[in-house]
Amino acid sequence: MCFEQRSLLSFALNTCNAENPNCHASKLQVQILGSGGPELTINRASSSYLVWLNGKAIVLVDAGGGSSFRYGQSMAEWKDLKTVLFTHFHADHSGDFAAMIKASWFGERQENLPVFGPYGNNFMPSTTEFITALFGHNSGGFKYLSDFYDHKDEIASYRLIPHDIQNSKHTHEIFQDNDINIFALQVQHGPIPAFAYVIKSCNKTLVFSGDTNGIGFENLTLEKTDLFIAHNAIPENAGPIAKSLHMTPTQIGKIAQQLKVEKLILSHRMNRTLGKEFQSTENIKKYFHGTIKFADDLDKY
Numbered sequence: 349m350c351f352e353q354r355s356l357l358s359f360a361l362n363t364c365n366a367e368n369p370n371c372h373a374s375k376l377q378v379q380i381l382g383s384g385g386p387e388l389t390i391n392r393a394s395s396s397y398l399v400w401l402n403g404k405a406i407v408l409v410d411a412g413g414g415s416s417f418r419y420g421q422s423m424a425e426w427k428d429l430k431t432v433l434f435t436h437f438h439a440d441h442s443g444d445f446a447a448m449i450k451a452s453w454f455g456e457r458q459e460n461l462p463v464f465g466p467y468g469n470n471f472m473p474s475t476t477e478f479i480t481a482l483f484g485h486n487s488g489g490f491k492y493l494s495d496f497y498d499h500k501d502e503i504a505s506y507r508l509i510p511h512d513i514q515n516s517k518h519t520h521e522i523f524q525d526n527d528i529n530i531f532a533l534q535v536q537h538g539p540i541p542a543f544a545y546v547i548k549s550c551n552k553t554l555v556f557s558g559d560t561n562g563i564g565f566e567n568l569t570l571e572k573t574d575l576f577i578a579h580n581a582i583p584e585n586a587g588p589i590a591k592s593l594h595m596t597p598t599q600i601g602k603i604a605q606q607l608k609v610e611k612l613i614l615s616h617r618m619n620r621t622l623g624k625e626f627q628s629t630e631n632i633k634k635y636f637h638g639t640i641k642f643a644d645d646l647d648k649y
């Protein structure tokens with residue numbers, strides 16, 4: 349058994365994929381496709397990330413506006429993706445997904461593509477409802493692309509397989525293969541169903557916060573986090589509504605300390621945090637003493 353889950357509040361993740369021959373001299377990287385938030389800016393796509401292993405982009409996390417263009421610039425191949433993860437379905441995290449699916453018609457993907465994301469509630473569709481609303485052959489907004497989902501003609505070379513991650517306080521594994529283990533952690537983002545993701549590969553651990561006010565991370569303890577991609581969407585003195593949706597720099601610092609982070613990448617940069625990097629860094633440093641980087645589109649770590 350490659351994986352072991354211990355207690356509910358404090359769990360350790362053990363995987364066997366360090367023994368995988370792919371792990372010898374392996375190179376695990378995160379590329380920022382979109383370092384911005386929902387604002388339209390001259391140089392930032394909305395939220396989106398690629399996880400690269402040994403020169404192949406194997407996981408896409410979110411697909412906000414502009415990210416399909418950045419995907420093309422990254423030179424990643426759609427056929428190499430093992431899975432797509434959505435942290436939640438705000439447009440700045442999902443708006444370019446249909447463009448990517450259309451573009452993939454011109455690619456070489458043959459294997460079905462699992463898509464993971466949250467359950468639904470009164471504010472948001474579930475992942476299955478979201479995919480159906482886009483591509484369902486009856487009434488999808490892009491039903492001309494329904495061959496990628498539920499149309500029986502099968503002109504497309506693969507299908508999207510949506511998975512709804514359920515409402516749970518317990519961090520749990522959602523995807524595993526020889527190279528990678530992916531765990532979902534439910535986090536609070538106002539009333540929107542939202543998940544953070546822990547990705548382990550070749551003894552490295554990546555954590556993607558997604559959009560969250562930080563509640564939920566108290567359920568996660570890690571022995572070491574190599575890279576924590578956290579969303580720096582608000583300044584320290586933000587108002588109560590913004591704080592109900594996003595983490596302050598002080599909260600990011602506390603979580604980074606708790607997760608034993610080595611390198612912290614601050615993304616989802618917005619007009620209200622741009623220009624405040626010094627203050628944000630000072631507040632984070634009250635708790636976190638590792639490396640801090642501010643993300644720009646197409647950066648690779």
Ligand SMILES: [Zn+2]
Nearest residue numbers: 385438440559
């Ligand atoms: Zn967002």
